[in-house]
Amino acid sequence: MEHFDDSVKRDFPEHNTPNDIEAALDTLHKLKVAECDGLALSPVSKLPAQVFILLQAGLRRTIELTEAAIREVNHRHMVTSALLARGTLETSCLLWDVMRQVESVVEKDDTAHVKELLETLSKSLLGSKAKDMMVDESIVARNVLTIIERLSKKLSVPLEGFYSRLSEFAHPNYHGMMATYTQEGFDAATKVFCDCRNTSERALLLSALGALATSCSIVIESFRIAAARLEAAAVLAEKEIHERGTWPPDEPYPVNRP
Numbered sequence: 001m002e003h004f005d006d007s008v009k010r011d012f013p014e015h016n017t018p019n020d021i022e023a024a025l026d027t028l029h030k031l032k033v034a035e036c037d038g039l040a041l042s043p044v045s046k047l048p049a050q051v052f053i054l055l056q057a058g059l060r061r062t063i064e065l066t067e068a069a070i071r072e073v074n075h076r077h078m079v080t081s082a083l084l085a086r087g088t089l090e091t092s093c094l095l096w097d098v099m100r101q102v103e104s105v106v107e108k109d110d111t112a113h114v115k116e117l118l119e120t121l122s123k124s125l126l127g128s129k130a131k132d133m134m135v136d137e138s139i140v141a142r143n144v145l146t147i148i149e150r151l152s153k154k155l156s157v158p159l160e161g162f163y164s165r166l167s168e169f170a171h172p173n174y175h176g177m178m179a180t181y182t183q184e185g186f187d188a189a190t191k192v193f194c195d196c197r198n199t200s201e202r203a204l205l206l207s208a209l210g211a212l213a214t215s216c217s218i219v220i221e222s223f224r225i226a227a228a229r230l231e232a233a234a235v236l237a238e239k240e241i242h243e244r245g246t247w248p249p250d251e252p253y254p255v256n257r258p
Contacts, residue, residue, distance in 0.1 A: 024216035111240035
C-alpha cells in the first residue's frame, strides 16, 4: 500500500487528511474479494451479482487511482495529482449514486422500480461513449458530471466544488498550463518557466487531498449500504420475476436463504 511522504503530512496537516486517506485506503484493500458467486447471491436474479461486481470493480479502480495520486502528490506533481484525484471522485460518486438507488428501491419495497435499477446497473457496468468501443450500442455510459452535480445538491456536500477545482488543473487552460509551469509575474520581456508554481501548489494539493479523502469515504459508505441492503434487493428482484410470471419452474419460490 502507498503512503504519503512525511513532508506531505507535515505541510498539509489540515484535519489529519493524509493519515485519514491512508487509513481509508487500508480499509479499501480489506474489502477486496477474489470472485463473485452470483448463484449464491440469487439463483434467479442477476441484480445482486451486478451490484457486487460494480462495487468490486469500482473498489479496485479507486485503490489504483488513489495510490497513483499519493505517488504524484509526494512528487508535488500538480496536473497528474489533479487528474488522478478527479478520477477517484468520479468513480466513488458513480458507486454511491447506484447504491443510493439500491437503498431507495429497497425502502420503497415496490417491484415496479426494479427495472429502472437494472437499467442503471447495465449502464454503469457496460456503458461506453465512443461508438467503436461500445459493448452494445444501445447501452450508453452514464454522465458522471451529472451524477456529481445531483449528489452535491441533494446531500449538501462539496463534491461539485472539488470536481471544478481539480478540473481547472486537469484541463490545458490557465491553471493547468500557465499557473503550473510558469512563475508569477507579468514582465512583457521575460517569462520564467518552472515545473511547479509554488503559489499554486498548496491550493491544488489541498483540493486533491480533500477529494481523495472524500472519495475513499464514499466507497466505504457504498459497501456499508450494500452490506445492509443487498439481500433485500435480491429478494425484491426475485419477487419482480415471480410476479412477471417468468420464474423458473424447477426453482422453489421464495428462495430459501440461511
